[in-house]
Amino acid sequence: MKEKQKEETLDPNNWNTMRATAHQMVDDMMDFLQSIDEQPVWKPIPEDVKETYKSTLPHHGQPLEKVYQEFTREILPYYKGNIHPSFWAWVQGTGSPTAAMADMLASSMNSNVTIGEHSAMYIDAQVINWCKEMMGFESSASGLLTSGGSMANFTALAVARSTFTNHQVRFSGLRDLQSQLVVYCSVETHSCVIKSIEVLGIGRDYIRMIPTNDQYMVDTNIMEQHIQADIAAGLQPFCIIANVGTVNTGAIDNLEKIRSLCDQYQLWMHVDGAFGALAKLLPAFQDRLKLIEKADSLVFDLHKWMYMPYEVGCVLFRSSEDHRATFAIEPNYLLKHDQGLAAGPDSLNNFGLELSRGFKALKVWMSIKEQGINKFIRLIQQNVDQIDYLKKLVESHEDLELCAPVTMNVLCFRYAPNGINQEILDEINKEIVMALQVRGIASPSSTILNGRYCIRVAHVNHRSKYTDFDQLIDEVLGIGRELY
Numbered sequence: 223m224k225e226k227q228k229e230e231t232l233d234p235n236n237w238n239t240m241r242a243t244a245h246q247m248v249d250d251m252m253d254f255l256q257s258i259d260e261q262p263v264w265k266p267i268p269e270d271v272k273e274t275y276k277s278t279l280p281h282h283g284q285p286l287e288k289v290y291q292e293f294t295r296e297i298l299p300y301y302k303g304n305i306h307p308s309f310w311a312w313v314q315g316t317g318s319p320t321a322a323m324a325d326m327l328a329s330s331m332n333s334n335v336t337i338g339e340h341s342a343m344y345i346d347a348q349v350i351n352w353c354k355e356m357m358g359f360e361s362s363a364s365g366l367l368t369s370g371g372s373m374a375n376f377t378a379l380a381v382a383r384s385t386f387t388n389h390q391v392r393f394s395g396l397r398d399l400q401s402q403l404v405v406y407c408s409v410e411t412h413s414c415v416i417k418s419i420e421v422l423g424i425g426r427d428y429i430r431m432i433p434t435n436d437q438y439m440v441d442t443n444i445m446e447q448h449i450q451a452d453i454a455a456g457l458q459p460f461c462i463i464a465n466v467g468t469v470n471t472g473a474i475d476n477l478e479k480i481r482s483l484c485d486q487y488q489l490w491m492h493v494d495g496a497f498g499a500l501a502k503l504l505p506a507f508q509d510r511l512k513l514i515e516k517a518d519s520l521v522f523d524l525h526k527w528m529y530m531p532y533e534v535g536c537v538l539f540r541s542s543e544d545h546r547a548t549f550a551i552e553p554n555y556l557l558k559h560d561q562g563l564a565a566g567p568d569s570l571n572n573f574g575l576e577l578s579r580g581f582k583a584l585k586v587w588m589s590i591k592e593q594g595i596n597k598f599i600r601l602i603q604q605n606v607d608q609i610d611y612l613k614k615l616v617e618s619h620e621d622l623e624l625c626a627p628v629t630m631n632v633l634c635f636r637y638a639p640n641g642i643n644q645e646i647l648d649e650i651n652k653e654i655v656m657a658l659q660v661r662g663i664a665s666p667s668s669t670i671l672n673g674r675y676c677i678r679v680a681h682v683n684h685r686s687k688y689t690d691f692d693q694l695i696d697e698v699l700g701i702g703r704e705l706y
């Protein structure tokens with residue numbers, strides 16, 4: 223008989239050493255998060271550190287403790303900063319210690335949450351049910367946790383397209399459609415929606431990007447004119463995308479008007495509420511966002527305004543039948559059984575593009591269980607109140623100006639003393655944003671509104687305090703004066 227070769231595994235040779243290193247990692251991460259406000263919000267990566275990122279494929283291993291030291295030396299200090307109280311760039315959530323630990327637990331279980339009779343399948347479904355409850359969707363609705371808002375929007379628009387063709391598009395593609403599909407949304411719509419429409423074969427030329435009013439809300443009169451013109455031209459309007467929280471300014475489209483256009487012209491109503499939909503939990507927004515419940519599909523991200531660590535987004539559908547009919551497929555290697563591991567809930571592969579899925583529901587489940595949804599509601603309200611405070615600070619200073627109306631948690635402003643021309647102001651404000659980051663003070667991001675460069679504060683940070691906004695304003699004014 224052939225001699226057996228020595229067998230190997232990725233488990234440690236010495237579990238006690240592994241345990242000690244793992245404990246060290248947890249201790250270090252708790253220290254790191256506990257003292258993050260004493261660190262700069264951002265710092266440049268030194269060139270010699272960047273060089274280490276270029277080392278070639280390691281053929282032989284080394285002790286984990288050494289690799290961990292490399293991590294603490296060369297990776298950890300050069301974080302992005304969205305864990306820091308003074309980070310308000312793009313729309314990037316903060317994460318939390320509890321959810322980080324939940325990710326460790328989920329990774330240890332390493333559940334592939336697609337198919338089978340195991341706990342993670344039920345927790346994933348429970349989290350979707352909580353999302354439906356939060357957004358006022360019926361219990362008969364369905365949903366899917368995704369990697370984020372982009373994938374959630376793509377999934378929603380795929381279901382809209384498939385449903386419109388009675389799911390025939392799955393078989394015959396777009397070629398057999400009698401006329402070209404057309405989508406309507408505002409010019410403020412996120413680029414991931416545009417990419418989704420491109421990838422779904424509808425094509426960018428058939429997205430009507432409708433202008434907005436001075437509140438950055440879509441002009442629904444112009445939208446209706448486009449719908450009518452497209453019908454007259456023999457095209458096939460099929461979907462309106464409403465924004466609840468535009469990425470630039472946080473504007474909310476008129477949901478009532480959009481629902482009635484969808485009813486009148488038999489269109490799918492999709493809501494991109496990547497961050498803004500969470501405002502539905504606040505009493506002050508409940509009326510305005512009531513009709514989210516009547517959307518055919520809704521997207522919102524738990525890694526934005528629910529402060530979960532990356533990645534976790536969510537898409538909900540009013541019709542679970544249409545959701546399922548868009549993706550359901552039964553290859554013979556995914557057969558469902560009556561008992562055993564291959565029993566259990568309907569495969570989540572029938573509800574989306576991805577087969578393998580991680581246990582991202584656990585961090586949501588654990589965080590909501592630990593804190594209660596009321597705590598999240600208070601935090602979201604706190605962010606809205608802090609942005610209102612920042613608005614008052616901007617308005618109270620003659621050298622600062624607001625660049626757009628403030629609807630919820632996004633504020634665009636700029637340093638604009640009298641008598642400086644627009645081009646110079648654009649340059650100064652860009653310098654201010656870069657200096658704030660390079661000096662490690664604060665990380666707002668930027669955008670361009672009406673052709674003007676603006677400093678953009680998008681607030682989904684549970685660690686920020688009012689004093690962090692005082693500091694932001696003091697520093698913007700200070701740097702502005704240094705520059706001009």
Ligand SMILES: Cc1ncc(COP(=O)(O)O)c(C=O)c1O
Binds near residue numbers: 412
């Ligand atoms: C309104 C809106 N939609 C969609 C997205 C894309 O979400 P994600 O970055 O999670 O893919 C964003 C991201 O900021 C957004 O603000």
